[in-house]
Amino acid sequence: MKRLLIVEDDPGLQSQMRWCFSDQIEVSVAADRDSALAALRRMEPQVITLDLGLPPDAGGASEGFALLEEILRLAPMTKVIVVTGREDKENAVKAIGMGASDFYQKPLDADILTFVVNRAFRLAELEQENRELIGQTNGASIKGIVAASPEMMEICRTIEKVAPTDVTTLITGETGTGKELLARALHDLSHRTDQPFAAINCAAIPENLLESELFGFEKGSFTGATQAKKGKIESANGGTLFLDEIGDMPMALQAKLLRFLQERVVDRVGSVKPVPVDVRVVCATHRNVQELITQGEFREDLYYRISEITLDVPALRERDGDALVIAQSLLKSLGKQLDRQNLSFSEDAVQAITSYAWPGNVREMINKVKRAIIMADGKRVSAGDLQLSTGEGEPVNQLNLRQVREQAEKQAIRQALHCTSFNMSQASRLLGVTRPTLYNLTDKYRIETSAESPAS
Numbered sequence: 001m002k003r004l005l006i007v008e009d010d011p012g013l014q015s016q017m018r019w020c021f022s023d024q025i026e027v028s029v030a031a032d033r034d035s036a037l038a039a040l041r042r043m044e045p046q047v048i049t050l051d052l053g054l055p056p057d058a059g060g061a062s063e064g065f066a067l068l069e070e071i072l073r074l075a076p077m078t079k080v081i082v083v084t085g086r087e088d089k090e091n092a093v094k095a096i097g098m099g100a101s102d103f104y105q106k107p108l109d110a111d112i113l114t115f116v117v118n119r120a121f122r123l124a125e126l127e128q129e130n131r132e133l134i135g136q137t138n139g140a141s142i143k144g145i146v147a148a149s150p151e152m153m154e155i156c157r158t159i160e161k162v163a164p165t166d167v168t169t170l171i172t173g174e175t176g177t178g179k180e181l182l183a184r185a186l187h188d189l190s191h192r193t194d195q196p197f198a199a200i201n202c203a204a205i206p207e208n209l210l211e212s213e214l215f216g217f218e219k220g221s222f223t224g225a226t227q228a229k230k231g232k233i234e235s236a237n238g239g240t241l242f243l244d245e246i247g248d249m250p251m252a253l254q255a256k257l258l259r260f261l262q263e264r265v266v267d268r269v270g271s272v273k274p275v276p277v278d279v280r281v282v283c284a285t286h287r288n289v290q291e292l293i294t295q296g297e298f299r300e301d302l303y304y305r306i307s308e309i310t311l312d313v314p315a316l317r318e319r320d321g322d323a324l325v326i327a328q329s330l331l332k333s334l335g336k337q338l339d340r341q342n343l344s345f346s347e348d349a350v351q352a353i354t355s356y357a358w359p360g361n362v363r364e365m366i367n368k369v370k371r372a373i374i375m376a377d378g379k380r381v382s383a384g385d386l387q388l389s390t391g392e393g394e395p396v397n398q399l400n401l402r403q404v405r406e407q408a409e410k411q412a413i414r415q416a417l418h419c420t421s422f423n424m425s426q427a428s429r430l431l432g433v434t435r436p437t438l439y440n441l442t443d444k445y446r447i448e449t450s451a452e453s454p455a456s
């Protein structure tokens with residue numbers, strides 16, 4: 001059923017708008033922020049029309065913007081159409097920038113309003129279908145990337161599309177989220193795969209050495225330069241150059257890098273003869289580049305050059321289901337390396353892995369799992385071995401009770417399956433449901449029912 005929420009404080013307009021929609025659409029009306037949020041939680045509308053001028057700031061737009069932000073935080077998939085006055089173009093543009101999907105200008109025109117709302121419903125429907133399709137494809141198909149979440153599936157699919165092209169790609173995300181791994185995947189899946197992949201960490205090399213590391217130098221160009229040396233860019237010729245922590249590159253070098261990206265020639269330090277180089281450039285940073293630009297620490301023109309495509313890698317805690325599949329995969333691979341095979345996680349470990357926030361992401365997980373493999377007594381790895389507490393996760397920022405219940409159900413099912421080594425009969429007994437019910441639930445939540453890691 002299509003569900004529309006109209007947020008409008010003018011009773012006359014409320015009823016006029018209501019009349020525009022057929023019986024096929026369930027319409028609710030809210031006149032202020034609190035009742036709009038209550039309706040959002042209760043009915044989960046796919047589309048909301050939002051008058052920006054709400055009380056107590058009916059003449060301005062501050063209350064409308066605050067509500068828009070809150071709606072998109074709680075239910076980011078909602079299509080919000082902002083309603084503004086005829087002269088209010090600036091606010092409409094600002095709202096679109098914040099994530100509203102469309103805008104509509106008063107006075108009311110029933111035909112245009114129905115058209116805009118129907119278009120938003122269609123968009124919501126297509127996005128939902130797309131999410132379902134992504135959910136049906138199992139696991140990440142890219143070698144070395146373990147993932148189960150729709151977020152990472154989408155990233156893998158983008159990587160597959162982008163890899164064969166030469167577009168300069170910027171990968172952003174917290175430390176340890178797998179940015180370098182994805183950069184390597186871009187290289188491996190490209191026609192450059194047999195050529196070099198040269199990586200350089202711009203934050204790890206002192207400023208005065210970075211230039212010669214990147215661009216190389218000629219013999220005698222500075223004290224100690226007893227012979228000429230190729231830089232990283234040249235050594236990546238034919239292949240891929242990975243510039244890690246690009247946000248930390250000093251301003252002076254940013255200018256030189258920009259010149260290289262525009263002209264595709266390298267000027268070695270101390271040389272007057274530019275060398276042509278053919279590389280595909282992939283950059284990564286954990287820093288907020290927009291902020292760096294505002295603070296004058298990063299060149300805006302360079303940003304546009306390096307971000308022809310941007311991949312935002314979500315933190316591990318934001319990826320539904322990834323923590324457990326990655327932990328399982330690490331237990332297997334690191335267990336083999338450390339000669340402690342056939343280990344499994346205990347129930348409290350599974351619980352702790354799914355509820356911990358993983359601030360250091362996969363890198364932190366690698367350290368914790370490695371430690372746990374060494375510390376575990378017997379065949380079971382406990383939450384204590386992982387140095388994790390077994391406290392319950394707080395259901396913060398959840399939309400409503402249904403969402404909290406679904407998260408809890410998914411977590412309990414995954415836990416039961418892992419604890420019983422994917423024996424459906426035992427898992428269903430553990431959960432107090434019948435086997436068919438468990439199958440229905442694993443289908444509903446698209447939970448893996450075999451021990452096979454969904455991707456590797």
Ligand SMILES: Nc1ncnc2c1ncn2[C@@H]1O[C@H](COP(=O)(O)OP(=O)(O)OP(=O)(O)O)[C@@H](O)[C@H]1O
Binds near residue numbers: 144174286
């Ligand atoms: N989805 C994943 N599946 C398997 N291993 C992963 C995954 N994501 C990250 N890793 C592993 O975690 C470690 C950290 O990943 P990586 O170095 O790519 O992160 P990063 O985002 O580049 O980190 P930093 O910003 O600190 O450089 C690597 O050993 C990588 O192989």
